[in-house]
Amino acid sequence: MSTKPMPSLARSDFPADFRWGCSTSSYQIEGAARLDGKGESIWDRFCATPGRIRDASHGDVACDHYHRWPEDLDLARALGVNAYRFSVAWPRVLPQGRGGVNERGLDFYERLVDGCLARGLEPWLTLYHWDLPQALQEQGGWLSRDTVDAFAEYTELVARRLGDRVKHWITHNEPWCSALMGHHDGVHAPGLKSLAAGLQACHHILLSHGRALPVLRSHVKDARAGITLSLHPIRAASDSDADQAAVRRHDGSRNRWFLDPLHGRGYPADTWALYGAHAPRMHDGDLAEIARPCDFLGINYYFPEVVADATGANPIGTRVVEPEGVERTAFGWQVDPQGMVELLQRVQRDYAPAEVYLTENGSTYEDELLPDGRIEDLQRRSYLARHLAAARDARAQGVPLRGYFAWSLLDNFEWAEGYTRRFGLVHVDYATQQRRIKASGRWYSDFLHGRGDAA
Numbered sequence: 001m002s003t004k005p006m007p008s009l010a011r012s013d014f015p016a017d018f019r020w021g022c023s024t025s026s027y028q029i030e031g032a033a034r035l036d037g038k039g040e041s042i043w044d045r046f047c048a049t050p051g052r053i054r055d056a057s058h059g060d061v062a063c064d065h066y067h068r069w070p071e072d073l074d075l076a077r078a079l080g081v082n083a084y085r086f087s088v089a090w091p092r093v094l095p096q097g098r099g100g101v102n103e104r105g106l107d108f109y110e111r112l113v114d115g116c117l118a119r120g121l122e123p124w125l126t127l128y129h130w131d132l133p134q135a136l137q138e139q140g141g142w143l144s145r146d147t148v149d150a151f152a153e154y155t156e157l158v159a160r161r162l163g164d165r166v167k168h169w170i171t172h173n174e175p176w177c178s179a180l181m182g183h184h185d186g187v188h189a190p191g192l193k194s195l196a197a198g199l200q201a202c203h204h205i206l207l208s209h210g211r212a213l214p215v216l217r218s219h220v221k222d223a224r225a226g227i228t229l230s231l232h233p234i235r236a237a238s239d240s241d242a243d244q245a246a247v248r249r250h251d252g253s254r255n256r257w258f259l260d261p262l263h264g265r266g267y268p269a270d271t272w273a274l275y276g277a278h279a280p281r282m283h284d285g286d287l288a289e290i291a292r293p294c295d296f297l298g299i300n301y302y303f304p305e306v307v308a309d310a311t312g313a314n315p316i317g318t319r320v321v322e323p324e325g326v327e328r329t330a331f332g333w334q335v336d337p338q339g340m341v342e343l344l345q346r347v348q349r350d351y352a353p354a355e356v357y358l359t360e361n362g363s364t365y366e367d368e369l370l371p372d373g374r375i376e377d378l379q380r381r382s383y384l385a386r387h388l389a390a391a392r393d394a395r396a397q398g399v400p401l402r403g404y405f406a407w408s409l410l411d412n413f414e415w416a417e418g419y420t421r422r423f424g425l426v427h428v429d430y431a432t433q434q435r436r437i438k439a440s441g442r443w444y445s446d447f448l449h450g451r452g453d454a455a
């Protein structure tokens with residue numbers, strides 16, 4: 001149990017127009033995997049493959065949010081947030097990925113968006129949080145350039161339908177994960193294990209982001225569009241020159257590989273050279289498309305990475321090490337709010353995005369449901385409070401941070417970890433689908449409502 005003192009903190013430490021939110025994603029909460037015309041996604045397929053998911057589970061039902069969304073939006077409202085980030089499941093609106101539109105799928109997102117607006121929640125829509133239509137995977141998925149065009153068509157469909165009410169658009173969530181974890185590490189859908197495939201998928205995902213931007217701008221009046229990256233401060237395992245040099249190389253693959261092309265610098269030359277024959281194939285003009293200006297940068301911050309030199313072991317020549325004696329969540333992820341300040345400052349110094357939003361930040365612990373129905377998740381509460389204090393500190397140091405979205409509103413399907421990891425501010429009893437606000441959620445609500453000293 002963390003014994004770290006709670007920071008002193010108040011909502012009034014932040015400007016009145018700061019976005020306070022919570023995040024979710026379609027596959028992790030919706031369920032209704034085969035209902036109302038939804039097509040199969042790569043995550044449906046991946047979960048059906050034995051050995052892929054830790055508890056052999058899947059998102060068929062998940063939090064049944066497809067049916068329970070009014071209650072879930074009521075919970076978000078009870079927390080006091082003013083923004084709600086969700087994603088659209090591409091195969092729910094285009095079951096085959098392209099062509100035939102599933103009106104019932106679009107109707108669901110229309111109800112959800114209207115439900116947000118009715119509750120004073122600003123909808124933040126992510127177009128791609130990893131659930132590619134399986135039909136497109138069978139034509140090559142993100143390894144095929146055609147998927148870039150398919151993404152633009154899908155963007156247009158959703159923008160035309162919801163663009164009168166949704167003004168904040170995130171093209172992709174964490175290309176590192178969808179590209180590299182999905183195509184190189186093989187631990188996420190579609191489960192491939194090739195570095196070249198991972199980097200090619202990554203290139204097409206970034207390209208599709210760039211191609212979607214003018215589509216959003218032409219179909220959404222006053223659109224605010226950006227992309228969300230998972231970024232990490234990188235630290236050296238020791239003072240040795242070799243480990244210090246490893247930091248720069250690792251940063252190239254983890255951070256600069258995404259930040260540089262999005263900011264008009266192309267892929268970092270040092271990292272490109274290390275990838276060698278694995279580097280992606282590009283066409284003329286791709287880099288200009290990827291670099292189209294965004295209105296904001298979304299950052300998901302979870303943990304720093306500590307690296308040691310491992311020249312020869314892999315193209316980047318680094319190895320992630322797990323230092324002893326540091327605070328960790330139940331997932332083993334390091335808890336390091338100061339790392340968030342460092343990361344935000346670094347992004348600002350090196351790339352100067354006009355606006356930054358923390359689009360995810362959160363923690364998993366072994367929550368205990370007490371006999372009286374309470375969940376006293378004091379570690380998550382501490383995690384949340386300390387990261388909000390870090391957000392305040394980053395702002396004080398000049399970072400144009402305009403919003404914070406907690407991951408997650410609800411406990412949900414945590415990808416390869418199945419239902420074994422709970423990240424919610426709201427507990428979900430999967431047997432009954434009962435929701436219960438945890439102590440962390442009550443704290444967030446007190447903080448947001450300015451009730452007493454939430455700290």
Ligand code: FCB
Nearest residue numbers: 025173174230407414423
């Ligand atoms: C992020 C994902 C999100 C969730 C959290 C814990 O990488 O974007 O869907 O799984 O991690």
